[in-house]
Amino acid sequence: MKKKIYNILSVCLFALLVSACYDDEGNYDYHEISTINTEGLEKSYTKTSYQDVLHLEPTVTATGGESDFEYLWTLNLTKGSGTTSNKIEIILDTIGTDRVLDFPVNIKQGFYDLTFRVTNKSNKLETYQVMSLSVVTKFSEGFYLLKDMGNSTDVDLHASDNSLVDNIFLKMDGEHMPDAPVSLGLDPGYCFVDETTAEYVITKALTVCTEKDVRISNIEDMSTIYTHSNMFLGGEAPEEKPYYVWRNAYGVGYISDKGAYFSTQASLWDLLGTGKFGFPAMVNDDEETKPNRNGVFASTCFYYLDELKGRFLFLDYNGSLHTYSDLDENNEEKPNKPNGITHHLKFFGKNYMDKKSTGYALFEDENTAGKHYIYQLVLGMDPFNPIEKVTEVATSSKLNGANLFAVNELTAKVMYFVNDNQLYMYDLVQNTEELLRPTDMATGEEITYISNRYWSGSDNADKNFDYLVFATRKDGKYKVYLYEILGGKPYGKPVRVLEGEGKVVKMHYVDPSMSMVSYSYFPNSF
Template structure:
């Protein structure tokens, strides 16, 4: 009983002591800060060496109100690719400003950046962070590459789409370069998440244009990624499988009709020996076309054509050599066609269209295919193209949503509906005093967060012309047309003038 009484007295004393101690604290209000004026739900999109990032945040403190002198400030801009955390990240100097308001001329590399505005209370040293994001572009990081011919040498112009209405034009990017390409032939952009190909095909070979400034030079000659390092490489077609289960092929065809593949899934891989052998046994000359699948079909085949035996081939996921193409379901056409391939178009909606010409009759035929997952291919369209001027046709282009074929003949553009092949093609475009140099559609492949208007550019018909008799440094024109459904009249969206003598137009997408 005595022990219980003593324990009670001890606990009572402790309780009283703690109660008295609490009463000795002095409570101080903590300043609470609100930061506004910085958007967090979007990217600030800026163009390097053109734009300035200007941010004027508002600071409101529960103790100091809007008194900006009570704080210190830091602005940090960190590349999204920086793999830094904690103290290691803080050890790098990403601070670009220590003023309350940010006025920062953009001179950064193209890419995404995670940024922060840090406010510090001078008295308490308490910090507040406001995070935001920025996307930097350059006039060469993405845009319409316009390849021109200047007296037998290459010239490169750029159309940069700032937004849906506004554009910037950069002329003659290579004017200060001494490297000689010879006569330009065309451009091919082959998208790869880990490193795309920006191929310039010209008289002096094939060059993978520099990832930053798009220049051509000896150091980016494509021959350096061939295992045998030939003296030169003359590519005529290029394509890359996007969603492979086993091998992500980059396939090219050279001017001799030799076919090469490179498994880009392997770091440091190169193009090896030619693979233009059907099942590894029967040699063939490959047509200068490569068809790929851009939709989410894993393991889809690559479309090729055997010029020797006049037949469709496929390079299956995981195979070394191509084989004769096989189709499931309804058979609309024979795989052995006996015809010459003149065009292949790979679309963002999953269709691969091929245009073939019968050498005995001169007639043109369209073939519509889908290269499905795991090599389960299907035949979707087949028939003859009928319309004026086909005997003089020089170019074809296939729409990436609707089953329309456009062709260029006698300096006029015609449109044909594959879904209603009984109707003749209709004339849709011609230009008095201008020579049409190019018609094409451009697939937007990159898995980038494009806005709707940006994706819609893939459904616009690009038409390039050269003004007859004009100065070849200024007479090129690029126009873009919306293509309505139901064979409606084309609607001109944009027109750009002042280019050189246009040879080709291709979009370089953002990314490596």
């Protein structure tokens, strides 16, 4: 036993001596893995299509001191931005392979992902940075004005940089659009099929109706997408009086004196469409309607009066047409009914105070000229009687002789009107009125347009606004006054005065950030 223990100790001692004499020649000189750093790039850029060059010159360094890199710049449309769809193939375009990028922005308007990728050639490690690129055109932002040129129609654009692009139709076609103007509409998420490429295109569209025609224009370059002659499926256009084209939630709406039409499309949810219209929607699938030219958009529906039966109807977000019951939600009679109205509708506006959509319809008595009633109704999708009250306008009220009307949509329950070329405000709660005297508004000029214009959908609060707008004309020239609003009244001096030639009758603001779902953030009514 002692001999075994001795042998074991001898082996252990030998191993210890050998290990003490062994030289470890391994390489334990560790180095930190080299990383790539880029500087000099912003998170976002905005450039004008077919005008600007995107020049970027980032600084690229590596912690290991290397300087041999590969560079790749790519560009693709941003998903979910309203300028593309999951059903449209996204192509990743290479726009540069050098560190310094000089890219002529000769691409269509929209929102793009710009990616800068750097690869270290020595160890194949890479890094990348994604930026947003907003591409606009000279038509992408500003106030569009619809003008009556005397039995013809045209449009001016007062851009955000205070420049003026006047008589756009004349410059595009060599002539004004024939016939007098009726309406100006905006669809910030319009989809159509480009007949030259047979591909879907998603854009913003400006819509104009005249007494005999319709023009749907691509705001990217103001080219014509459709006119009344080719905007119907099957190719045959009905004989009718066009009234209005607008974004109606899951589609595009269009009304004329022959009915309410609907073209299904919702590009943000991958529901693409041609932008063309079929037959008018019918009540219960068999009753035709004859819309009054005045209508309002609210709660994802369009509300109008059917002159055939004197009834209020609404076209919902899927293009179905609905009637109202004469009874309330308890199946009880109400004193005023939404059906069988025999008075003449002169104006229909909406108010959205306290997140509640309320309609105000001004009717003239069928038998007594100059006698008027204001119908107040809930603008919703319940089938019950929506009429809340009917107010007879006082005989002494200037509203009885008015020729222009507007409603404050956001901040006060008031109606604006013009009587004998003077501005008035009518309190829809107290049923009182007062004369308005906006600061620095010229006297002796014909008032041609009044409206509450607003945009509240921008992430940049400085770009949102809520204006009371008045347009005047004198000696063939117009002025459009934009006032801030306080208590429903024009406040202070005009924020801006737009000037040009012609007679302004409608107005819309367009912003590059608008998308298909922006319809609740700007006035979308007739």
